[in-house]
Amino acid sequence: MLLTRTPNEKNWFAVQDDSEMRNGFIHVDDYRWMTNAPSEVISVHYVLKGIYNTLLAEKGVPWMHMIHDQPRGCLFDFCPDKRELNFKLRTADLCGDCLHVIQSAGIPDALLQQTVAIMEESRRLAINTGQFIEQKESFLEWPFPVAVTRHKVVQATNPLLRFMLLLDHFDCLVRFTFIAHEIENGRIPEIEPRPSLGWWVGKLRQAVGDETLFKRVLKITEREKVVNIRNERRGHGWMSANEESYRSEAEELQKTIDHIEGELRPIIENQRLLIPRKMEPTESCWEMEGDNLIGSHLLHPPFRIEAQSDPRSIGITKMNEIYLTDRKMESFQKISPFLSSNICPECQHQRILLTDGGQQYIDVFMGHRVKMSID
Ligand SMILES: [Zn+2]
Ligand SMILES: [Zn+2]
Structure with a gap:
């Protein structure tokens, strides 16, 4: 996908090659006259659209027939009038018909999830009231x-x-x-x-x-x-x-x-703390899942990774311990017992405990200072 500032004769935002859908270009320009969204957001929008067109085409779905001449606020709106793009950026949605086609074509939910997240972030930059949106906590x-x-x-x-x-x-x-x-x-x-x-x-x-x-x-x-x-x-x-x-x-x-x-x-922001809870070999690799100690929520979000080799070779030697890694999650170092997930003796809840030297720990959520032995 080529991003180019060079305009095209039909004045299109984006075009893909019918015979090789993975080739195409996007016209990058200053579109401030029609939307608040910066031009990167428009490029992102068309990259996304291009991915769907391609995946659908490769699965034999006539994606051209999905395009809506009348705008519905859907990713597949055609937008012959460039101002209509602002409308679809602000709705940041897929209409029921398109969603049905996409799901029937077997496009994975994970991709839809990422799409929705990208459309939602783009929407925040396209709407007029974007400046009033509360910032996400860092x-x-x-x-x-x-x-x-x-x-x-x-x-x-x-x-x-x-x-x-x-x-x-x-x-x-x-x-x-x-x-x-x-x-x-x-x-x-x-x-x-x-x-x-x-x-x-x-x-x-x-x-x-x-x-x-x-x-x-x-x-x-x-x-x-x-x-x-x-x-x-x-x-x-x-x-x-x-x-x-x-x-x-x-x-x-x-x-x-x-x-x-x-x-x-x-x-x-690059550090990750993971607690592997379960691991099993699959046909071609190892699957591991557990808790991702990211953010301040007490219910830690789950993580699931596929390792190409035995988890011991990437540093994971024991379940239920805390491991330090980075965003790539390719190699792991045990940070337990300096940081551990255990029942706090004071509040009797499963907590994350940070060392205070020797057998002293701090329950970082409650602030309890407790004594316990953790191997
Ligand atoms: Zn649609
Ligand atoms: Zn406690």
């Missing part, structure tokens, strides 16, 4: 421990509580980053019992050496004196009884942490 794709501590901050309206939760979140970011960094580098983190925030920051500094990204994070931490703030306001001494007095401090700390998160984002 932590939806973060590993559970840091996503959950971040989510708790978002929900806190009381300034004192917010301030405390920001400190917990910062602690979790540093702790998790250090542990994951050690595991990724094939080292076993050594952690003293109930370490202080200063200890974690010091350990992270030692571990990362000259890696620029982490150095920037540590620089911000130092410049903004996050550890001192924690020790002065929370660790030692008296707490102010006046909650309002924490409002400006919470705001300042929030800014610092936003900045740190911004630096860490490329790493955090």
